[in-house]
Amino acid sequence: MSAGRPPSLLGATWVLVRKDLLLEWRTRARANALVFFALATLLLFSFALGPDTTILRRAAGGTLWLAILLASVLALGESFRVEQENAALDGLRLAPADARALFLAKSLANALLLMLLGAVILPVLAALAGVTLVQGPGPMAVVLVLGALAIAGPGTLYAAISSQARARDVLLPLLLFPLLIPALVAAAKATSLVFEGDPMLQFQSWLGLLAGFDLVYWSLGFVLFPRVLED
Amino acid sequence: MNLAQEGETRQEGLPVARALPLSNVSNALECIDVSKRYGQRWALARLSFVLPAGASLLLTGHNGSGKTTLLRLLATLLRPTTGQLVLFGQNGVAQRATLRPRIALLGHTSFLYEDLTARENCVLLARLLGRPASEVDGLLDRAGLAQRADQTVRTFSAGMKKRLAIAGLLLKQPSLALLDEPFAALDPAGIAEMEQHIRSLSRAGTTVVLATHQVEHGQTLCTERLHLSAGRATQA
Secondary structure, eight states, X not given: OOOOOOOOHHHHHHHHHXXXXXXXXXXXXXXXXXXXXXXXXXXXXXXXXXXXXXXXXXXXXXXXXXXXXXXXXXXXXXXXXXHHGGGHHHHHHHTTOOHHHHHHHHHHHHHHHHHHHHHHHHHHHHHHHTOOOTTOHHHHHHHHHHHHHHHHHHHHHHHHHHTTSTTHHHHHXXXXXXXXXXXXXXXXXXXXXXXXXXXXXXXXXXXXXXXXXXXXXXXXXXXXXHHHHHO | OEEOOBOSOOOTTOOOOBOOOOOOTTEEEEEEEEEEEETTEXXXXXXXXXXXXXXXXXXXXXXXXXXXXHHHHHTTSSOOSEEEEEETTEETTTTHHHHGGGEEEEOSSOXXXXXXXXXXXXXXXXXXXXXXXXXXXXXXXXXXXXXXXXXXXXXXXXXXXXXXXXXXXXXXXXXXXXXXXXXXXXXXXXXXXXXXXHHHHHHTTOEEEEEOSOHHHHHHHOSEEEEEETTEEEOO
C-alpha cells in the first residue's frame, strides 16, 4: 500500500459534505420529519393569525423564516447526534480530518437541507397566505440561500458546543435564537419585498445585511470550530 | 519499557511524583508525570513511563483503573490535566495535528457511521488519508467482510463492527496502534485473526499498546507490561 497525500482543506470539505448528504439520504425519515414540522408550524401560524388574507400576506415573510428557524433546531441537533453515535466524530478527528473542513462541510450540508426545506414549504405558504413571487423566483432563491447560510453557519457552531452538554436540546435554541435576530429580520423583510414588490428599492439593503451576517459568522465559525472540537 | 522510580513528594491529593525520564526521540511514547482528572476524580495520577519505538506494551488493570483514559490521551483525543506526553519526539498536545496521521485507535466504540456501508466507511477514511479507494476492497477481504461490504453497519454484529474497525486501522498503517479490548465481541476465529493482525503490526515496526483483561492473549503478543490500579502504575 502506498503512503497517501491528505486532501486539501477544500478536498476534505467535499469528502465530508458528500458523507453528510449521503447519511441524510440514507435516513430520509429525518428530512421528512423536518418538512412536516415546518408545514405544521406554517399551519399553526396561519390559524393563529386568523382568516384575514391581508394580515396573512403581510406576515408571510416572517412566517416562512420562523418555520425554517424552528425546524433548523431539529436539523442542527440531529447533525451532531449522528457524529456522536459510535463516537464517529472522534474517528474523524483521529483520521485526521481538518476541524475547519468539518465546520465547512457540516454547515454546508445543514444549509443545503434548509434551502431545500424552504423550497418545499414555499408553495404551501403561497397557497395559505395567497402570496406570489412578485419579483420572480431569482430574488427569492437568493434570499433562501443567504438566509439558510445565516442559520447554518452559527447554528453548526452552537450545535457542536451544545452537543457536549446534558441539556443540549434546550441549550441550542437558547444560544442560537438571540444571535439570529438580525438575520431573521433581514430574511423576513427581504422575503416580504419579494412577495409584495419593492417600490422603495430596499431589497438590496436587506440582502447586504444578510450577506454581511453570513460573512461574519461563517468566518467566526471557521476560526472557532477547531477550539470547540478540541477543547 | 522503563517505569520511572517513585519519588517522595505528595501534594494536592495526588499520588507521589515519579522521576522523569529524559526525552529521547527513539522512544515512541514518553509519558511524563501525566494526570487526568474528570470532575473531582483523578482517572490517571502522575503516571510516568517510556516505551521505545517498535515495542509492544500490554496494559492491564481492573475496570476503571485508567486504561481507556490513558489510550485516549495517547491518541491525542484528550489533553492531560497535568504532565506532558511526548509521542515520537513531539509534544502530544501542541503537535497533535502532525501526530494524528501516525496514530490509530481501536476503541470501545467503533468510530463508524451506522447508516453507511462497510465499504463507504472505509472509503471515507481512505479519502481523508489521501489513499486510493481501490485499497479498500483488499482490506475488507483481509478483515473477513468482503461478502458484507455493501451492507450498512447498522446490520452488523459487534464482532463484525470490530473487524471493520480493524480494516480501518490497517488502512491507516499507523506508527502507533492503540488497541482497547481488541478481543472483546470476537469469536475464537476472530480472536486468532486479531492476534495475527497485532503480530503483523509489530513485525512492521508499529508500536503497539494493547489494553485487555484477557492477559493470556496479551502476554503472548507484547514485550512489555504496565499494570494500572486507580490510575497509578503498580505491580500486577
